[in-house]
Amino acid sequence: MFSSDQKEYSEEFYISVIQDIVQGTDIRLIEDVLSVLEDDEDYEACAGLIKGLERAKKATIEELLDELDELGVYYPKKLRKI
Numbered sequence: 001m002f003s004s005d006q007k008e009y010s011e012e013f014y015i016s017v018i019q020d021i022v023q024g025t026d027i028r029l030i031e032d033v034l035s036v037l038e039d040d041e042d043y044e045a046c047a048g049l050i051k052g053l054e055r056a057k058k059a060t061i062e063e064l065l066d067e068l069d070e071l072g073v074y075y076p077k078k079l080r081k082i
Helices: 004-022 027-039 043-058 061-070
Strands: none
Touching: 004 027, 004 043, 004 061, 027 043, 043 061
């Protein structure tokens, strides 16, 4: 189990992945980052990245933007379809 600090650290990586996907980052690049973090044995970061990748693969950009809104992360309206 992760401590509350470790959970917060992992959540930062989760949010970062969602932000990257919304901005158009290729999932393969994020998977490459995951490999580096696995090599570094940064398990909390890996957990956040894996959670974000799984979410991004199942959600639309609109759903991801809604989730960022719910998390209090600001995104310009220009990223949303009108």
